[in-house]
Amino acid sequence: MQERIKWNSLPASVRDAIGERAGHVSAARTVSQGMNSALAAVLDTSAGRVFVKGIRQDYPGVVAQQREATINPHVRPLAPALLWRLDDVDGWDVLAFEFIEGRHPNYAPGSADLLAVLAALDTLAALPLPDLPLKDARRRWHEYLDADDAELLGGETLLHTDYNPDNILITADGTARMIDWAWPTRGAAWIDPCCLALRLIAAGHTAAEAEQWVARTRAWADAPRAALDVFARANVDMWADIAASDPQPWKQRMADAARQWADARLVPTSR
Incomplete structure (x- = not known):
């Protein structure tokens, strides 16, 4: 930081x-x-x-x-x-x-901002994948997956991957704009909804409630259950490592959210 x-x-x-x-x-x-x-x-x-x-x-x-x-x-x-x-x-x-005049969204249960954020995810998923040397989702999470499971994360969709509410602006007309594109990634379209779901859990949603919200995105409809389970397991290990190396409260909340999500999906984890 x-x-x-x-x-x-x-x-x-x-x-x-x-x-x-x-x-x-x-x-x-x-x-x-x-x-x-x-x-x-x-x-x-x-x-x-x-x-x-x-x-x-x-x-x-x-x-x-x-x-x-x-x-x-x-x-x-x-x-x-x-x-x-x-x-x-x-x-x-x-x-x-x-300069974009806006405020950061509220991810808490009952927030009126969530529909705008979901609409932004759908807009992003529909954009053409640029011919750039992007990060690849299979490589970004490979440390926490075996080779076969990592392949499930592959795809041809442009992803943002960091849905910290500080990276979203809600404008006066209710539109969500995405900022801080430090980690543009190539991968499966359902990864971004998963990344948002973790943030929603950290903000107070249950895992089931978070999945119900992100299930409104078009990408979620094509997400294989096995791939979601694999990604949930990878995030438990990833966020545990992040929180252990730098135990800031928000990182501990994300580690707890990842564990809640994996537990709700009944995914065995290594920790």
């Missing part, structure tokens, strides 16, 4: 370079959500409002930001447009996106 840096604490050379592209910056508001960028701020400029995120080029996470820049033209129906990029300013990589 990156320590967030305020606008005025950036090197002057970086602020000047951003101002040359964005217009004179009259105000800057640091955004607290998100974990991967040192810089995340909404700027009021002479050309309008813009969201900028940045990371030092010597930080390993810069690779994820580069992936986000590459995928952006292919996910425009859902993601704010990438306006420009500064890829070498005094050791910084900076992306500027159109």
